[in-house]
Amino acid sequence: MRPLYVAVVGSGPSGFYAAAALLKQREPAIHVDVLERLPTPWGLVRFGVAPDHPKIKSVSAVFDKTAAHERFRFFGNIELGRDVEAAELAARYDAVVYALGAPADKRLGVPGEHLAGSVAAGDLVGWYNGHPDHTGVPVAEYLTARRAVVIGNGNVALDIARMLAMPAQELRATDIADHAIPVLERSSITEVVVVGRRGPLQAAFTPAELRELGALDGVDVRVDPADLEAVSDADAEAAGSTVALNIAALREFARREPAPSARRTITLRFCSSPVELRGDDRVRSIVLERNALHTGEDGRVLAEPTGDREELAAGLVIRAVGYRGIPCPGLPFDERRGVIPHVDGRIEGRRHEYVSGWIKRGPSGIIGTNKKCAGDTVKTLLADLASAELPARDPDHHRHLAEWIRSRRPGLVTYDQWQVVDAHERALGEPAGRPRVKLCSIPELLRVAHSRAGQPTTGRKTT
Ligand SMILES: Cc1cc2nc3c(=O)[nH]c(=O)nc-3n(C[C@H](O)[C@H](O)[C@H](O)COP(=O)(O)OP(=O)(O)OC[C@H]3O[C@@H](n4cnc5c(N)ncnc54)[C@H](O)[C@@H]3O)c2cc1C
Numbered sequence: 001m002r003p004l005y006v007a008v009v010g011s012g013p014s015g016f017y018a019a020a021a022l023l024k025q026r027e028p029a030i031h032v033d034v035l036e037r038l039p040t041p042w043g044l045v046r047f048g049v050a051p052d053h054p055k056i057k058s059v060s061a062v063f064d065k066t067a068a069h070e071r072f073r074f075f076g077n078i079e080l081g082r083d084v085e086a087a088e089l090a091a092r093y094d095a096v097v098y099a100l101g102a103p104a105d106k107r108l109g110v111p112g113e114h115l116a117g118s119v120a121a122g123d124l125v126g127w128y129n130g131h132p133d134h135t136g137v138p139v140a141e142y143l144t145a146r147r148a149v150v151i152g153n154g155n156v157a158l159d160i161a162r163m164l165a166m167p168a169q170e171l172r173a174t175d176i177a178d179h180a181i182p183v184l185e186r187s188s189i190t191e192v193v194v195v196g197r198r199g200p201l202q203a204a205f206t207p208a209e210l211r212e213l214g215a216l217d218g219v220d221v222r223v224d225p226a227d228l229e230a231v232s233d234a235d236a237e238a239a240g241s242t243v244a245l246n247i248a249a250l251r252e253f254a255r256r257e258p259a260p261s262a263r264r265t266i267t268l269r270f271c272s273s274p275v276e277l278r279g280d281d282r283v284r285s286i287v288l289e290r291n292a293l294h295t296g297e298d299g300r301v302l303a304e305p306t307g308d309r310e311e312l313a314a315g316l317v318i319r320a321v322g323y324r325g326i327p328c329p330g331l332p333f334d335e336r337r338g339v340i341p342h343v344d345g346r347i348e349g350r351r352h353e354y355v356s357g358w359i360k361r362g363p364s365g366i367i368g369t370n371k372k373c374a375g376d377t378v379k380t381l382l383a384d385l386a387s388a389e390l391p392a393r394d395p396d397h398h399r400h401l402a403e404w405i406r407s408r409r410p411g412l413v414t415y416d417q418w419q420v421v422d423a424h425e426r427a428l429g430e431p432a433g434r435p436r437v438k439l440c441s442i443p444e445l446l447r448v449a450h451s452r453a454g455q456p457t458t459g460r461k462t463t
Contacts, residue, residue, distance in 0.1 A: 001028040002393060004385060005401060007093040009080045011036040012043020013367045014357020015099035016063040017374035022097075023069045025382065031071045031398055033093075035405070037079035038132065039413040039445040040421065041067075043101055045367065046438075047131040050159040051174035052166070054435050059367055067415045075405050076413035077446065083409040086330035086353070092401060094390055095352040095381050098331065098340060099374070102323040102358040106338075108151060112277030113319075117142045121156050121320035128163055128184075130177030130438035132445070139180070141282075143187040145315020149286050151274055152320030153196035154204040158213065160318055161192045165219045165264045175425075175435045193267045193312065197303045199293055200231055200250050200270055207245035213266055214253060220262040223254040227270045273303065277317055287311050323363035337362060345377030346384065354381050417449040424448050 006022050008015045011034050022030045040046055042060055049056045067074060078084065080100070089096045105120035107113060119137065126134030142148075148164050150157045163171075168184040196203055213221045228251055236247040250268070258265075269288070276287040288310050291303035324338030332348060334341045339362050340355045341348040347355060356374040358364075365373070394400060406412060413421075421439065428437035439445045 002390075003398075004028050004030045004094045004390075005092075005393070005397060006030055006032050006095045006097065006381070007089050008032060008034045008097045008099055008356075009036075009089070010034075010043065010099035010101060010357070010359075011041035011063075011074065011076070012099060012101050012357060012370075013045060013059070013063075014101075014360070014370040014374050015043070015097070016041075016066055017371045018097045018099055018356045018378055019072060020062075020066040021375050021378035022381075023066065023071055029071060031073075032069075033073045033075060033401060033405070035078050035080065035084070035089075036074065036076045037082075039077045039418070039442060039449055041074060041076065041415070041418055047126055047129045049129075049367075050163065051129065051171060051176035052162070054174065056367070057175075057435075064419075072415075073402065074413075074415035074418065075402075075409075076418060076449075077411055077442075078405065078409040081329045084405070086328065090350075090353055092404065094385060095354065097354045097356050097374075097377060097381065098328070098347070098359060099356040100325065100328060100340075100359040102325040102338060102363040104324045104326045104338070105319060106322040106324055108274055108319050108321065110274050110276055112279065112283065115277055115279045115283045116281060117145075117279065117283035117315055118277050118317045118319070121152070121160060121318055122323060124160060124318055125156070128176055128180040130179075130440035132440060132442045135177070135179060135440050140183045140186070142316040143183065143189055145313070146188060147191045147193065147312065147314045148189050148316040148318065149193045149195060149274075149312065149314045150318045150320055151195050152318075152322075153194070153198070153202070153270075154320065154322075155206055155209045157194050157318075157320040158205055158209045160320055161194050161266050162213060162216065164189055164192045165213075165266050166216050167218055167263075170217070173433055175429065175438055177438055177440050179440065189264065189316070191265045191267060193269055193314075195272050195274065195288060196268070196270045197273050197291060198271065198301055200227060200247055201235060201239050201243055202293075202301050203243075203246060203270070205246055206242060207249055210246055210249045214249065214256075216266075218261065218263045220258050220265045221253045221256070222258070222265055222267045223250050224269070225254040228254055271303065273305065274317070275305075275309065278311070283315060283317050285311050285313050286317050323358070325359045325362075345380045352381070352384060352388070411446060411450070413446070413449045420451065421445055421448050 019032045127137040236244040271291045272288040275289045278285045290306045290308040296302045327333035347353045356377045357370045425436035
């Protein structure tokens, strides 16, 4: 049987795990081309995971191993929908896996959300992680106020609270974007309030991230004991071990006396929703409304507004209430869920086009969740191709594919060239004991990728 040619679009965890699952296949051998809009691979492993969590980023070594496979090629700096169309890929490859992630944010849907100082989590996280699309967010202007409010009760909300509250000099040892360090050092923020719509039992934090807040140097964590009064040990146990550990951590915070030496406070507020952001040219305050919880017919705990409102002064309001996929020209899209509709990973109504990761399931799950998700999609793909009548391919098809891709986007970045950037960034970080100093602009990334040292040295993965 002839080899198969599969394109994977997107090089975050779900794209890399899909590539790995495809490359495992021996008969027929599968050639995998990964197309990525940025000059850098790894998606949110580079641009989402917090700078002070370097161990989590070490999963990139797994991706490097996949990339070293002789049937793997990486084409960075080429965007689906701008440089190539889905139909063109479908015509040239035996199958295409879309692993585009979910880069947009969910809105709060309240008045004043458009004001300066009202920021999406993705913008702030992208700014401190050096994502080229987000370097221009004017965060310095928003950190002149004393209070920041983070809306959301998941780990992204905690990452943001930690980044805003922790001593900025500790970030000097991380791979945080260089432009973020002086801005955070000059921050006037003294309190970060994290607001959850429902109660402590419903919060989506994980215990390690929650406890981490309590270990921050010079930071008090405050929880109103009243928020925990209605939570019994039996309720916490019944909700599972993660929730039980969260409740234990929250109880410990609620018992703490404020430390006289603390410079900043993180306040965790529950059962509250934003109803309005107020300000003139920018956010000056947020109005929160207290919710009462009750159990719906389907057993879900629902938050009902009580009319009890409070206005808090704040200069920065971050919505960390979830991400959404964005529609891609030529592909179906479920507007309500913000995903590409599919059955078992196969795009609805399409032949040999598939999805993996957050654009398939929606924005939930950790990096590892995408391994199983991509594996399931690849199973569907392999079963489909095994029974399909495939077109004959020219013996030089592999080379022709690369020529075609290059013709659509001069200035591509191969994996070898990305590794030159990677080595360059790591070398820049070394004298200061940092994992790397990120290059944060596309021209800079391309300059290094295409520098003499970045020219391909082997025939492998080059074209
Ligand atoms: C702020 C944040 C912090 C997180 N921290 C952790 C953590 O600490 N630990 C953990 O386990 N999980 C964490 N996660 C979750 C984890 O990052 C996700 O589960 C995972 O990244 C989803 O993988 P993905 O491949 O579907 O999407 P992504 O990682 O977003 O990758 C999508 C890729 O597709 C590319 N792309 C998009 N559109 C196009 C296009 N049109 N053409 C070509 N390429 C395109 C993007 O540039 C990107 O590289 C975090 C998530 C966020 C948002």
